[in-house]
Structure formats: structure tokens, C-alpha cells
Amino acid sequence: MNAVEIEQAVSVLAEEPFDPDQFPYTFLEAFGNKKTTIKRLRAGTTNRSDVGGVLQRSNIHIKVAPEGEVAAALTDLKESPETARAKAKLVLATDGHEFRAEDMESGDIVVCDFPEFPEHFGFFLSLAGITTVKQIRESAFDIRATGRLNRLYVELLKENPDLGGTDRQRDMNHFMARLIFCFFAEDTDIFPHQSPFTSTVEQMSTPEGSNTHEVIDEIFRAMNTEFEDRETASLPRWADAFPYVNGGLFSDSTEVPRFSRTARSYLLHLGNLDWKKINPDIFGSMIQAVADDKERGSLGMHYTSVPNILKVLNPLFLDDLREQLKEAGGNNRKLLNLRHRMARIRVFDPACGSGNFLVVAYKEIRAIEAEINRRRRERGRHSDIPLTNFRGIEIRDFPAEVARLSLVIAEYQCDVLYLGQKKAVTVVLPLNKENWITCANALRLDWSSICPPTGTEVKHVADDLFESAPDQSAIDFRNEGGETYICGNPPYRGSQWQTAEQKADLKSVFDGRTRNWKQLDYVAGWFIKAADYGAQTPAASGFVTTNSICQGRQVATLWPLILKTGQKIAFAHTSFKWANLASQKAGVTVAIVGISNRPSYVRQLFSIRTDGETAVRGA
Numbered sequence: 001m002n003a004v005e006i007e008q009a010v011s012v013l014a015e016e017p018f019d020p021d022q023f024p025y026t027f028l029e030a031f032g033n034k035k036t037t038i039k040r041l042r043a044g045t046t047n048r049s050d051v052g053g054v055l056q057r058s059n060i061h062i063k064v065a066p067e068g069e070v071a072a073a074l075t076d077l078k079e080s081p082e083t084a085r086a087k088a089k090l091v092l093a094t095d096g097h098e099f100r101a102e103d104m105e106s107g108d109i110v111v112c113d114f115p116e117f118p119e120h121f122g123f124f125l126s127l128a129g130i131t132t133v134k135q136i137r138e139s140a141f142d143i144r145a146t147g148r149l150n151r152l153y154v155e156l157l158k159e160n161p162d163l164g165g166t167d168r169q170r171d172m173n174h175f176m177a178r179l180i181f182c183f184f185a186e187d188t189d190i191f192p193h194q195s196p197f198t199s200t201v202e203q204m205s206t207p208e209g210s211n212t213h214e215v216i217d218e219i220f221r222a223m224n225t226e227f228e229d230r231e232t233a234s235l236p237r238w239a240d241a242f243p244y245v246n247g248g249l250f251s252d253s254t255e256v257p258r259f260s261r262t263a264r265s266y267l268l269h270l271g272n273l274d275w276k277k278i279n280p281d282i283f284g285s286m287i288q289a290v291a292d293d294k295e296r297g298s299l300g301m302h303y304t305s306v307p308n309i310l311k312v313l314n315p316l317f318l319d320d321l322r323e324q325l326k327e328a329g330g331n332n333r334k335l336l337n338l339r340h341r342m343a344r345i346r347v348f349d350p351a352c353g354s355g356n357f358l359v360v361a362y363k364e365i366r367a368i369e370a371e372i373n374r375r376r377r378e379r380g381r382h383s384d385i386p387l388t389n390f391r392g393i394e395i396r397d398f399p400a401e402v403a404r405l406s407l408v409i410a411e412y413q414c415d416v417l418y419l420g421q422k423k424a425v426t427v428v429l430p431l432n433k434e435n436w437i438t439c440a441n442a443l444r445l446d447w448s449s450i451c452p453p454t455g456t457e458v459k460h461v462a463d464d465l466f467e468s469a470p471d472q473s474a475i476d477f478r479n480e481g482g483e484t485y486i487c488g489n490p491p492y493r494g495s496q497w498q499t500a501e502q503k504a505d506l507k508s509v510f511d512g513r514t515r516n517w518k519q520l521d522y523v524a525g526w527f528i529k530a531a532d533y534g535a536q537t538p539a540a541s542g543f544v545t546t547n548s549i550c551q552g553r554q555v556a557t558l559w560p561l562i563l564k565t566g567q568k569i570a571f572a573h574t575s576f577k578w579a580n581l582a583s584q585k586a587g588v589t590v591a592i593v594g595i596s597n598r599p600s601y602v603r604q605l606f607s608i609r610t611d612g613e614t615a616v617r618g619a
């Protein structure tokens with residue numbers, strides 16, 4: 001079973017009437033145990049419980065307790081000699097009202113009402129052999145929302161097979177992005193209370209779903225109609241209550257797919273999640289898998305985790321900002337200078353996927369700015385950090401769309417955190433029309449047109465994110481003249497695995513520089529483009545990369561070309577295994593390399609020690 005199927009099974013189990021005799025078995029079944037395994041446990045042949053529960057070796061010890069005695073039952077489970085002998089990783093006790101579980105190794109606990117236990121779904125994923133990093137485990141919301149979006153997507157494709165083709169898939173993706181925004185907006189007060197999206201759809205559409213698309217279409221039309229045009233738009237009253245959102249998200253007339261009864265119920269189910277809990281850095285990466293047939297079941301867990309993103313961003317520029325903050329102490333002038341500096345920083349990810357590097361960078365900078373404002377006694381001051389200074393290129397349309405949405409959500413969440421809900425709501429709508437994430441092939445673009453070294457005039461304002469001509473992002477950087485930091489986790493592909501198109505991309509970048517470009521990994525294209533960019537303007541770049549470009553025959557081909565542009569290695573991280581899922585651990589070994597035309601005096605080499613801590617050496 002994959003994570004999506006497990007999430008569904010767990011949700012169903014929590015909604016069904018509690019059956020004390022069956023619970024331990026249905027719980028284990030929900031996590032993918034085979035019928036034969038369950039049968040043996042039931043028969044007692046493999047059940048070693050010494051406290052009247054169900055004990056599955058190397059996995060979990062479960063006990064259904066009499067009402068009100070859940071805490072005592074959990075203590076019994078923890079102290080049971082059989083729990084230790086059978087090396088159970090988890091213990092779980094419930095009476096159908098209260099739910100308690102504990103991880104025997106880490107001591108992490110879950111205590112909640114029984115119907116809420118699927119919220120902690122990530123905590124139990126190890127039962128299905130899916131070992132996740134802590135951050136995913138704690139992101140139950142993101143996993144559940146993605147699982148449900150997956151189900152809705154598949155159901156809608158069944159009902160609207162024409163939307164599955166490559167041409168129309170964009171419409172479907174665009175529709176999903178709109179939905180996500182609506183769910184988020186209704187749970188975060190971006191939509192006024194009188195216009196909750198989910199309940200309007202529920203009330204105005206028939207239970208069998210046949211007119212759901214018409215209802216949603218009217219709501220979307222309202223979100224694309226400015227207030228002064230409302231009278232002539234003849235919107236139904238229930239749609240007229242929705243604000244003008246646009247910002248590219250609701251412009252043009254993307255057809256709303258037709259809904260079946262099941263699709264409608266999935267949509268209502270999604271709307272009932274608490275979207276306030278969304279983590280735009282994780283969620284974006286997960287939901288990009290929704291639009292990808294091969295990825296769907298895996299919840300897109302191949303993305304770069306936040307700790308790994310910080311391995312790039314910290315030495316690239318965040319450590320320096322934090323150092324400057326420390327040095328400034330309570331000195332108002334120094335604090336102000338730092339704030340000015342940050343307002344002019346551009347962060348550029350030329351293979352941005354759904355924007356996780358950009359979101360993390362944005363959030364970290366906002367945190368530093370908030371600390372400056374606190375020290376300067378300017379709490380609640382509007383931010384000087386322009387979202388449009390966080391730029392990206394992404395070749396696939398859905399992640400590109402999600403990247404912008406994730407940044408918009410991150411900005412709103414930061415505003416709520418640092419300015420308060422009231423102020424945040426007043427500034428969020430309408431969404432910014434500018435499109436600063438470009439959907440294109442990064443190796444075929446002049447990066448200085450996407451991320452101009454100095455400000456440029458607005459060349460093109462997007463009506464719609466999908467109308468993504470490469471020059472679309474040639475919009476002004478706010479606050480001219482700052483530093484540029486290029487970052488990301490560009491695609492790696494060894495020479496024998498590259499498509500003809502990718503080979504042609506590399507040729508276009510390396511032709512005339514070396515005849516050996518055919519042996520290079522695809523990621524080398526990003527390094528040389530970053531080096532070229534850095535030759536024109538002050539910039540530093542840091543990428544997660546396959547370590548094949550740092551060892552063996554590629555070194556002699558690639559690195560002299562990079563050094564020739566005037567770049568130097570500013571920092572690096574030695575090879576480390578990279579995976580969000582333990583099952584993939586064997587696969588990928590990566591390194592991080594940072595280059596700059598102005599490296600600081602001390603170059604840093606990071607590595608992971610045997611105890612798991614990071615060591616740093618300066619040179």
C-alpha cells in the first residue's frame with residue numbers, strides 16, 4: 001500500500017463506529033498488513049501480547065482499554081516485557097474515545113480524541129515500512145490533503161477523460177490550484193465569513209453532483225470580477241459575496257470539470273480539512289505529484305527536505321545575515337542597514353519545482369526582519385521584503401503554478417505571524433498580477449532576462465500564469481541594486497540516461513567550451529549557467545548536486561570551465577545520502593557546492609560526522 005491508500009484507509013477507520021474487538025486488526029490492515037498476517041494474529045499463533053492486546057513483532061503493541069482507562073493501558077503496554085522482547089516500535093491504547101500512542105525509541109507521543117487520530121497518520125507510517133523524516137511525520141495535514149487531492153484528481157479524470165490529455169491537463173492543473181487557494185482562503189479569513197467556499201458549493205449543488213461545475217464556475221467568475229464591474233456581471237447573490245482575487249489565478253475561463261457524486265463528496269471532504277495548517281514548503285512539493293501519473297502514489301516525497309535546503313541557504317547567505325543581526329545588537333542604525341540590505345536581496349532558483357527553496361528562503365528572511373523590527377520597537381510594521389524578489393524557472397507547468405501559490409501562502413502566513421491576522425487580511429487581495437515564476441527550460445534561457453542584474457522595466461504583466469512567455473518574468477525587482485543568490489536542486493541525469501532534448505540542452509550550453517560535454521551530468525548545465533551569470537554581476541550560487549560532478553572524469557571537464565569565469569568554490573558539503581523515505585536511502589548520494597565571484601575569506605567545507613552532527617572546516 002502506498003501512503004495515499006493508507007491515509008484513505010485510516011480516515012475510513014476513524015469515521016466508522018468503533019468496534020473494540022476488531023480495532024487492532026482493522027488498524028493493522030489499514031497500514032497494509034496482508035489478510036494472512038492478520039489471520040495468524042487473530043488465531044493467536046503470532047500474537048505475543050501479555051496484556052490482553054495484539055502484539056505484532058518488531059512493529060506495534062495495541063490494547064483496547066475499558067472506557068476511561070487509556071492512560072493506564074498505555075503504561076501497561078510500555079512496561080510489558082513482551083513489548084521489549086518483541087522489539088515493538090510503537091504502543092497504542094484506545095477506548096474508542098481517547099487515543100494514545102508512543103514511539104518506544106524516541107518517546108514521541110500522540111494523545112488525541114479517537115476521531116482525530118488520522119491527523120497523526122505520519123506517526124504510524126513506519127508500520128507500513130515507510131520511514132519518513134521527522135518533518136513529514138509531523139506534516140499530517142500536508143499528507144492528508146495531498147492524499148485527498150489525489151483522489152479528487154483521479155475521480156475528476158474519470159468523469160472528464162478529455163482533461164487527461166496533455167493539452168487539457170493544464171486546465172485541470174489550473175483548476176486544482178484554484179481549489180487549493182479557495183480552501184486556504186476560507187480557513188484563513190482571506191474570504192470574508194459570509195462567503196465560505198465549501199459550504200456554498202455544498203448548499204448550491206445537488207448531492208449527485210451534476211451542477212457542481214456550474215456552481216464553482218460562478219464563484220470563480222466572481223473572483224475574477226472587480227468590484228466596480230459587479231453590477232454588470234449579473235452574478236448570483238451567493239457568488240457575489242466572494243471577493244475579487246485574480247492575480248492570474250482566476251483570470252481566463254478555464255472550464256470547471258464535471259463532478260460525479262463521489263467527486264463532489266471528495267471536494268467537500270477536502271474543504272473540511274483545516275487548511276490553516278498547510279506548510280507551503282512541504283505541501284507544494286507533495287501536491288505537484290497529484291498531476292503526475294507516475295508520482296501520484298508516493299505523495300511526491302522525493303523533494304528536498306527543509307534541513308537539506310538549509311544546508312544550501314545557510315552558507316550561501318543566511319548565516320551572514322544572522323551574523324550581521326547578531327553584530328547589530330540593539331544598534332538602530334545597523335539594524336536599519338540590515339533591513340535595507342535584505343529588502344534588496346534576490347533569491348533565484350532556476351529549477352524551482354514547486355518553490356520550496358524560495359519559500360524557505362523567504363520565510364527565513366522574514367524571520368530576521370521580524371527580529372529587527374522587534375529590536376527597533378517597530379512590531380507590526382509592514383514587510384519590506386518583496387515576494388517578487390524570489391524568482392524561479394521551472395519546466396513543468398503545474399509545479400510552476402504551485403510555486404507561485406506556495407509563495408503567496410507563505411507571505412500571508414508570515415504576515416499573520418508578524419503583523420497579525422487583521423493587517424494580513426487587508427493586504428492580501430487582490431493577488432499580485434506579476435508572474436515571477438517562469439515556466440520554461442532553464443538551460444535555454446538567458447538567466448539575466450529572468451533575474452536581471454539591475455532593475456528592468458516591466459515588459460509583460462501576466463494575465464494568466466500559463467501564458468508564460470520567457471520574458472514574462474522580466475518585471476521590476478523592487479529595491480534595485482542588491483545581491484543575487486542562486487540556489488536549488490537542479491535535475492541530475494548521467495550522460496547515458498539523458499534524453500535527446502537534454503543532450504541538446506547541454507550542447508547549447510557547453511558547445512565551443514569543451515568537446516567533452518557529452519560525458520557531463522545534466523546538472524552541470526546549471527553550474528555553468530550560474531558561473532556565467534556570476535561573471536556579469538555580483539552573485540553567489542549553491543546547488544544540491546549529484547556527487548558525480550565532484551569526482552572522477554567529469555571534474556577535469558567541468559571545473560576548469562567554471563573557474564575560468566572567475567568563480568571560486570565558496571563552500572561545499574561532502575557527499576551524503578539524501579532521502580525523505582528510508583526505502584530510497586540506497587539510491588541517491590548528493591553533495592552541495594557553492595560558487596561565488598566574491599567568496600568570503602574563509603571557505604567552508606561541511607561534512608556529516610559519524611554521530612550525525614555536521615562538522616565544518618574553514619580554509
Ligand SMILES: C[S@@+](CC[C@H](N)C(=O)[O-])C[C@H]1O[C@@H](n2cnc3c(N)ncnc32)[C@H](O)[C@@H]1O
Nearest residue numbers: 303304351352353394395440441442489490491
Ligand atoms: C530535483 S527537482 C527539485 C525541485 C524542488 N526544488 C525540490 O526540491 O523538490 C528538479 C526540478 O527541475 C525541473 N527541471 C528539470 N529540467 C528542467 C529544465 N531544463 N529547466 C527548468 N526546470 C527543469 C524539474 O521539473 C524539477 O521540478
